[in-house]
Amino acid sequence: MPDRPNAAELVEAVWEFLGQEVLPNVQDHRQKFRTLVAMNALAIARRELEGDEGGPDEDELRDLARRIREGEVPELAALKNQVAAKLRISNPQYLERYE
Amino acid sequence: MEVALSHKLGPVRSAWLLPGGASKEAWAVDLADGTELLVRRALTGVIHRDTLTLEQEFRVLEAAYEGGVRVPRPVAYLGDIEGREAFAMERVEGETIGRRIVRDPPSGIEQQLADELAKIHALAPLDFLPSGDVIERFYAELDSVGEPHPAIEYGLVWVRERLPHDRERTFCHGDFRVGNFVISEHGLESVLDWEFAHLGDPIEDLAWPLLRAWRFGADDRRLGGLGDPEPYLERYAELTGREVSAEELVVWEVLGNVKWAIGCLTQSRRHLNGQDRSVEYAVLGRLAAEMEYELLDLIEHA
Numbered sequence: 375m376p377d378r379p380n381a382a383e384l385v386e387a388v389w390e391f392l393g394q395e396v397l398p399n400v401q402d403h404r405q406k407f408r409t410l411v412a413m414n415a416l417a418i419a420r421r422e423l424e425g426d427e428g429g430p431d432e433d434e435l436r437d438l439a440r441r442i443r444e445g446e447v448p449e450l451a452a453l454k455n456q457v458a459a460k461l462r463i464s465n466p467q468y469l470e471r472y473e
Numbered sequence: 474m475e476v477a478l479s480h481k482l483g484p485v486r487s488a489w490l491l492p493g494g495a496s497k498e499a500w501a502v503d504l505a506d507g508t509e510l511l512v513r514r515a516l517t518g519v520i521h522r523d524t525l526t527l528e529q530e531f532r533v534l535e536a537a538y539e540g541g542v543r544v545p546r547p548v549a550y551l552g553d554i555e556g557r558e559a560f561a562m563e564r565v566e567g568e569t570i571g572r573r574i575v576r577d578p579p580s581g582i583e584q585q586l587a588d589e590l591a592k593i594h595a596l597a598p599l600d601f602l603p604s605g606d607v608i609e610r611f612y613a614e615l616d617s618v619g620e621p622h623p624a625i626e627y628g629l630v631w632v633r634e635r636l637p638h639d640r641e642r643t644f645c646h647g648d649f650r651v652g653n654f655v656i657s658e659h660g661l662e663s664v665l666d667w668e669f670a671h672l673g674d675p676i677e678d679l680a681w682p683l684l685r686a687w688r689f690g691a692d693d694r695r696l697g698g699l700g701d702p703e704p705y706l707e708r709y710a711e712l713t714g715r716e717v718s719a720e721e722l723v724v725w726e727v728l729g730n731v732k733w734a735i736g737c738l739t740q741s742r743r744h745l746n747g748q749d750r751s752v753e754y755a756v757l758g759r760l761a762a763e764m765e766y767e768l769l770d771l772i773e774h775a
Contacts, residue, residue: 403492404490411753435622442626442627453627454766461763464760465759468763469766
């Protein structure tokens with residue numbers, strides 16, 4: 375067990391630094407955009423580090439992908455839940471668009 | 474850069490890099506005689522599979538311009554500018570940023586988009602345009618990523634079983650959507666970004682701007698956050714005779730989501746495999762899940 379700050383807390387610290395100290399001082403539009411993209415990447419990393427969603431592992435996904443390609447019809451609701459779990463890490467707000 | 478450009482274009486007063494552009498640089502260039510140009514330049518020396526070279530893109534732009542499509546007037550293919558190829562075109566005024574455009578879309582934009590698309594699909598094919606089978610290409614690209622994606626697999630199977638086989642092939646833009654349109658208060662000014670031009674099923678182009686990914690948050694306006702699809706589809710049918718049922722359109726919309734999901738995955742690999750290290754490419758790998766969810770939702774409601 376590492377000393378604190380843990381990985382998620384370190385990522386959060388860098389995210390705050392970018393948002394509070396770097397972003398307000400960036401003049402160039404392209405740099406500003408890239409800073410926002412970088413902050414988004416950190417937010418994803420933080421949610422992943424903090425989350426504990428036990429989804430299917432890679433072997434299970436590989437097996438499912440192969441069976442679907444061979445013609446097996448998957449259970450749509452289960453597939454959607456798998457993707458929703460990924461979205462809760464990558465972009466939780468996205469799911470609100472379907473409510 | 475100004476010196477390199479002036480060798481090809483004549484005396485340059487100023488040149489500055491414009492924001493945006495994930496795959497190409499865009500330079501605003503003012504010549505000493507007052508001419509305002511936009512120079513499109515490759516971001517790296519690497520030529521990517523399935524996109525045109527800038528020289529080919531310039532020839533496509535010329536063909537579109539001659540065919541009466543609203544595009545910036547092509548000025549010159551410049552060849553090598555400091556190690557990367559580039560071409561110059563007229564700089565057009567207007568907005569391209571999706572989030573701004575969907576706030577207040579101009580009236581009549583739906584029909585204007587159909588007008589341009591009908592003209593594009595009537596252009597004579599150019600010999601270098603790629604024309605492979607899309608489904609085969611998507612499988613090859615997905616396999617090159619090497620990561621399991623059951624949702625994309627299902628989208629591909631579902632589409633393959635439903636795609637009509639007897640359509641004609643036409644000149645296609647390949648990325649006809651908000652973000653690649655220059656829009657002013659008068660409406661559509663220009664269609665940009667011809668690097669994905671190819672020969673394919675025109676309905677692929679027709680359905681592409683309907684994707685949720687190109688509605689920029691204005692989800693209830695299904696045509697690119699701009700308006701309803703009906704006036705757009707009706708005008709396109711009027712001009713081309715190509716009638717598309719709602720059922721068929723959903724199939725193409727699912728395919729579009731498959732295409733953009735795979736596009737995100739392959740672009741993120743450009744970062745991961747060291748070809749183009751960039752945080753912008755990197756995060757695209759995590760964007761693919763949005764298109765996976767959308768395609769499953771479309772299939773569920775079909």
